[in-house]
Structure formats: structure tokens, C-alpha cells
Amino acid sequence: MHVMLSGITVRFGALVAVNDVSLAIAPGEIHAVVGENGAGKSTLMNVLFGLVEPASGTISIDGSVRRWTSPQGAIAAGLGMVHQHFMLQEEMTILENIVLCSEPVGRFGFVDFAAARRRLRQSAEGHGIAIGLDRMVGGLSVGERQVVEIMKVLYREAEVLILDEPTSVLTPQEKDRLFAILKSFRGAGKAIVLITHKLDEVMEIADRVSVMRGGRLVASGPLAQTSKEEIARGIIGGELPPARQRQPREPGDMVLSVDKLVAAGHGMAVGPITLSVRAGEIVGIAGVSGNGQAELVQALTGLKPASGAVTLCGVRIETLDVERRRRIGMSYIPEDRQRTGLALGATVAENANAGRDDRVAFSRGAFLNRPAMARFARSLIERYRIRVGGPSARASTMSGGNKQKLVVGRELARATPLVIAENPTWGVDIGAIDFIHGELMRMRDAGHAVLLVSTELDEILALSDRILVLYAGKVAGEVARGEASREQIGKLMTSRAVDALKDVA
Incomplete structure (x- = not known):
């Protein structure tokens, strides 16, 4: 036909x-x-x-x-x-x-x-x-x-x-x-x-x-x-960016510490999970979608109740709400930009300024400083090459990938000690993938801690200093960057942990 x-x-x-x-x-x-x-x-x-x-x-x-x-x-x-x-x-x-x-x-x-x-x-x-x-x-x-x-x-x-x-x-x-x-x-x-x-x-x-x-x-x-x-x-529409050079660096102080975290999942318990992320490192969480990644992220960000201890920048946060966790030093790039990342009925400018800490610069007493909000939104549109009518356009008018660029730009602009990035380039094009990866590496090199949760194995391997693999709600194994391979991580993702860990030995 x-x-x-x-x-x-x-x-x-x-x-x-x-x-x-x-x-x-x-x-x-x-x-x-x-x-x-x-x-x-x-x-x-x-x-x-x-x-x-x-x-x-x-x-x-x-x-x-x-x-x-x-x-x-x-x-x-x-x-x-x-x-x-x-x-x-x-x-x-x-x-x-x-x-x-x-x-x-x-x-x-x-x-x-x-x-x-x-x-x-x-x-x-x-x-x-x-x-x-x-x-x-x-x-x-x-x-x-x-x-x-x-x-x-x-x-x-x-x-x-x-x-x-x-x-x-x-x-x-x-x-x-x-x-x-x-x-x-x-x-x-x-x-x-x-x-x-x-x-x-x-x-x-x-x-x-x-x-x-x-x-x-x-x-x-x-x-x-x-x-x-x-x-x-x-x-x-032009030449490819040059290959990115990874800067070697020793991780700094502990930014995120998770001890025996347990959360309810769909048909399974997620955890106990213990992990840590230090300043100046990217820790990757790999796994097939549906193995506890979403529940782990929701527990860390305050969107889902969980037991266990979670410490951010030296402060215990497991009982705090989403807003207080963000104020202590957490940014979150969610997988679901439609429901969690954006208010689709609001403008691009309103979404770009949502949750910003420097609110004084974007308000005039009890009123919003809309010209300042529009200027910031325009800077994100230009920096991330967001294809949209302008700051006053509704977020709902953008394609999925452009919505994702807006969320990534907004969250990384906050420059918090911890960035949790959940499938940050899902459905995003080659130019934007390279740019977002570069921004995450820039955050790492500037001393921020990044927890990267991704079902894209190439993304995990390209960016992570350490890799943890989740299977059936638990950590199936941890692999250092220099020892990781697609085949070995693939085995851990499908529970063949014994075979995968033999590959490292």
C-alpha cells in the first residue's frame, strides 16, 4: 500500500x-x-x-x-x-x-x-x-x-x-x-x-x-x-556541537542522604533503598520504567509519604512538604511535564517564574512585576531555543519537548544544591538533548549534586559518576562509571544481577 x-x-x-x-x-x-x-x-x-x-x-x-x-x-x-x-x-x-x-x-x-x-x-x-x-x-x-x-x-x-x-x-x-x-x-x-x-x-x-x-x-x-x-x-540547521569533555573531580560534601527509605508502589513495596549524592557528582538511577523509580522520586520530593530517613544539606526532610524541601535546596525536573511540571492553562511567563526563590525581584508589593517575569521567561526561551509564540502564550500551545525545555530551564536557574532530574530529555530532540546534558554537567562541575533518574541507558552511561539500578523496587546493584557497560546494566535492569556482577569481578 x-x-x-x-x-x-x-x-x-x-x-x-x-x-x-x-x-x-x-x-x-x-x-x-x-x-x-x-x-x-x-x-x-x-x-x-x-x-x-x-x-x-x-x-x-x-x-x-x-x-x-x-x-x-x-x-x-x-x-x-x-x-x-x-x-x-x-x-x-x-x-x-x-x-x-x-x-x-x-x-x-x-x-x-x-x-x-x-x-x-x-x-x-x-x-x-x-x-x-x-x-x-x-x-x-x-x-x-x-x-x-x-x-x-x-x-x-x-x-x-x-x-x-x-x-x-x-x-x-x-x-x-x-x-x-x-x-x-x-x-x-x-x-x-x-x-x-x-x-x-x-x-x-x-x-x-x-x-x-x-x-x-x-x-x-x-x-x-x-x-x-x-x-x-x-x-x-547547522554544525554539530563539539564532543563534551568531562572534567575529572572528587565529590565534595554530602548533599543528599537516604537511609532505608520504603514507599508503597503499584503491587509492590519500594525499598528499603539507601543511597547518597555528594556535591559535584551525578548519581544515575537506571531501570526499566515501573520498577520503583517514580515512587522513589515522589518520596524524595515530598509528593508521596514514605518511611526511613532523608537528609538534605544536613536537615532531616522526610516530614516536610514539597515547598519546604525546595526552600532548603532541592530542584525537581519531573518526568510528567503535563501534570507535575507545568500549569498548562497558565502563560509561559507564569510557568517560568513558578516557585522562584527571589520573589522580591518579581513583585511590586502585593502585585506581580509582569515585565520582569516576561524578561526572565524570554531569557529561558532564547537560551533553550523554546519554540513558542512568546512569554504571553499559554503553556498548552507548546509541543512536549518544548514544555520539557521550559521546565528544565526554570529548575536549573534556581541553582539549588540538589537537582533531581527524572527522564529530563524524554521526547526531546538531538540539539536540546545535548544542551540539557551540558547544563546538567555544568551543574555538576559547579559543585551541585545531581540525582539523575532515567530509563535512557545511553543518558545514564554518558552522565553518571556512579550508577544504581532499580529492579522490583530494590537496588539490584551499583556500578562505578569506569566499570559500566550497556550489557551489564541491561542484565541488572532485568534482574540477572548475579551474571551482571560477575562481569565486574
Whole structure:
């Protein structure tokens, strides 16, 4: 099935998110679409899947112009999409999730689960997918949930699969399994569109790559006719930054000390966890999402009750609320910028100044000094290259990656002794990743303590001085920077701790 997007333009108010883009998607190809946050790549694919209506342009399938205004129309036309945030019902089985809203009905009006099971088993086995259909989704790993989403698309007989940042929360082993499935789809003649910011993965699996920048398509062609460096230059619109030199330094005084912390988790107890972070070091917390990282961060920041002792800058804080912990010396870059990091209905300026300690500079008696707030917001917009209409624009108008840049800039500007960064570059483009990593390293080199919690293994390995791995709510192992490898950390992430620690010995 050949798909052609022709002259697609999308506007959100004054912002032109996609500007006259034409793109061909061919069967039997893995087509990577890359670009900075706000470049328009997800918006373009959302047009194809019926989630966004374009201001102009057409969609053709096998030469015939088609039109749909909802995902149901796209699915009926043979398209399927796996979103970055999965859409599964945790209290239902895998089989029930897959057939939901597409249930096969038998002679007496009941759902024919046996027929669905036969059909699914046949298609899954044909692509090397092995997963028990009667397992509850609530007990699955992130990688397994993604496989379920892919099986939903398969069940609906999609010929074009769109995957949005599909490896952002996978272990190296899960990524390899996903790529094996995608290669099988390609061999069966399906078209796969991969929205991603990971250029190593583009080079590993893509047949064709398209680069978007500022809402326009700036390059598109076979992967064999380009290079990783050329793609990166197209994404950022200029030369790549030089490789960052890591400054060796001895850690200073203890900033954060955690002793036997225990918190409630989803279906498991998290802890007891003991860890420390000193001034001038980055301690990385690695692990597959759902192994206690969120509960640990919530307990440290005051968002979740926990037992055990937590000391920040010499002060016991486990009974203090969020605001008092921040005043003592804590900044927090949350994973969920939508709910925790930003007030989406407020302006960029209001969000940029939320929780600032130097409030006198931003107030006139009982009133806010809005010009000063706008100046500070504008400085963050320029420094972090945030794509937004300006300080007075609503935070809700920004793409996910630009929201993340705003949160990172606001929190790091506070220059507190401790920074807790939770997946700080999730869904962020190559230029912003490099900048955010540089800012975290700058904080470390200036003597701040950084606790980096990330499901991105490359991020953990690149930034951390020490690495702790969480599995099932407990620390599976600790590895020094010089001894860490992807394979060893991957084993700890999947509980093969004995094998992983042998690698160090």
C-alpha cells in the first residue's frame, strides 16, 4: 500500500506547525522521520492518522485521494499507530485489550474470543511474537505493553504502522526484540514509519529517512545516500556541537542522604533503598520504567509519604512538604511535564517564574512585576531555543519537548544544591538533548549534586559518576562509571544481577 501526503499544512493559531509538506511512504520500507521538538513530525503523522485536520493538503492511497477525520477512518483505510504513551486497560487481559472495539461476534451476538485467539496466534507466530494472551496487562513490563500495542495494530490488519518514539523506555534487549518484529513486518511488505530522535537507531534499522525542521521537510531520501552527521546537521540547521569533555573531580560534601527509605508502589513495596549524592557528582538511577523509580522520586520530593530517613544539606526532610524541601535546596525536573511540571492553562511567563526563590525581584508589593517575569521567561526561551509564540502564550500551545525545555530551564536557574532530574530529555530532540546534558554537567562541575533518574541507558552511561539500578523496587546493584557497560546494566535492569556482577569481578 503506497501512501502519499501532498502539500500538508497545519496551523495552531498563529503557529504554522507543518508548512506545505509532501511525503511518500512505500511498502516494504522502514521510514524514519526525525527532527527537533516542534519541527512538525508528530503533527504530520497525526494528520495521516486522523487526529489532526490539516488547513490544506491531501492524502492519497495507491493513487486515490482519501479523506478521514478520525482514527477510525484511518484504521479502516489500513493504518495503525502506536503512541509514545500506551493506551491499554490494565485490569483487562492482553486478548481483551487487543480485540477491544473490534470484537469478533459469533452467531448469538457474543464475542468470539476463540476466533480472535486463532487469528492472533497465527499473525503473532508469523512475526516471531511470543506472549501469553491471558496475562493481565497490569502485570506487564513496558516492553511487553508495547508488543501488545503492536499486536492491536496487527489484529486490525494495518498495512502502514506509525510508531512514535518506540524505544524511549525499552531496555537494550527489548529494543532488539522490537527491531526484529519491525524487520519481519518490512519483510511482509508493510510500511513502517518511525518517529524518533535516536540517530543510532535510524542508522541501524531505517531504509529511508526524512528530516523536518521548523515545520518544513528539509531532506528526504534513502539512508544509504546520507550519513549520521548529515542527518544531525539537517535536524539542527547547522554544525554539530563539539564532543563534551568531562572534567575529572572528587565529590565534595554530602548533599543528599537516604537511609532505608520504603514507599508503597503499584503491587509492590519500594525499598528499603539507601543511597547518597555528594556535591559535584551525578548519581544515575537506571531501570526499566515501573520498577520503583517514580515512587522513589515522589518520596524524595515530598509528593508521596514514605518511611526511613532523608537528609538534605544536613536537615532531616522526610516530614516536610514539597515547598519546604525546595526552600532548603532541592530542584525537581519531573518526568510528567503535563501534570507535575507545568500549569498548562497558565502563560509561559507564569510557568517560568513558578516557585522562584527571589520573589522580591518579581513583585511590586502585593502585585506581580509582569515585565520582569516576561524578561526572565524570554531569557529561558532564547537560551533553550523554546519554540513558542512568546512569554504571553499559554503553556498548552507548546509541543512536549518544548514544555520539557521550559521546565528544565526554570529548575536549573534556581541553582539549588540538589537537582533531581527524572527522564529530563524524554521526547526531546538531538540539539536540546545535548544542551540539557551540558547544563546538567555544568551543574555538576559547579559543585551541585545531581540525582539523575532515567530509563535512557545511553543518558545514564554518558552522565553518571556512579550508577544504581532499580529492579522490583530494590537496588539490584551499583556500578562505578569506569566499570559500566550497556550489557551489564541491561542484565541488572532485568534482574540477572548475579551474571551482571560477575562481569565486574
